[in-house]
Amino acid sequence: MKTVQTKAKIISNKKIKENYWHLEFESAIIAKNALPGQFVNIRVGHGFVPLLRRPISIYAVKGVKVKLFYQAVGTGTQSLSQRKSGELLDLIGPLGNGFDYRQAVKAKDARSILIAGGMGVAPLFFLAEKIKTSQPLVLIGAKTQKQILCMQEFKKLGCTVKLATDDGSLGFKGKVTDLLKLVLGQTKGLGLFSCGPRPMLKRVSEISCENKIPAQLSLEEHLACGTGACLGCVVATKSGYKRVCKDGPVFSSKELTW
Known part of the structure; x- marks a missing residue:
């Protein structure tokens, strides 16, 4: 699997219902390498506000097009909902371990x-x-x-x-x-x-x-770096603490301790 930092052109960013959105972008390399359960980490604004990227699950892939499904609930995702077709998204992905199907x-x-x-x-x-x-x-x-x-x-x-x-x-x-x-x-x-x-x-x-x-369980946790460096998203497992963003987000249920 190849992870890249790239700038991808937004094809569409549409409100589906209430505060739920579909965002589609074009990236041949992410589309080629993406697996179910993985995510992309997006710089949601045009600059460095908000500072941290936002992790969004990959919802669908068709050809070179990648679709995301997200809920605009906070500053970051609300900023993402304002992005327009034709703009470039700064993103890193695909990230994490996905489902073994x-x-x-x-x-x-x-x-x-x-x-x-x-x-x-x-x-x-x-x-x-x-x-x-x-x-x-x-x-x-x-x-x-x-x-x-x-x-x-x-x-x-x-x-x-x-x-x-x-x-x-x-x-x-x-x-x-x-x-x-x-x-x-x-x-x-x-x-x-x-x-x-x-x-x-x-x-x-x-x-x-x-x-x-x-x-196989995909955990929902707040992520910071998205690459495993900051250790801000660790969860307890039977073999010690593991990083949701790097070792997960998908884990076997037998691994986890609750």
């Missing part, structure tokens, strides 16, 4: 299950594109119907999609991890792939252990 592609008698909480849909959509021929099952969870993301996009890939909302406004009423337990009682799972809030990932890890199904 080799067995998922070959699966015949069992299904891969993708579990997304909130913005966790971003890296999982790229993964779903890679393994769509195996017809993965996608579980998407949110607090309420308005916060369900990318349902139609996953369906267009041919994925089976099931939804869970805390308030029952759409789909299963309850946590997406409760839906996962229900699904595993009806479906033979080959492996679990998940991204979302830490409490959700902890529960996915427990369920994978209970059902003896391997799970």
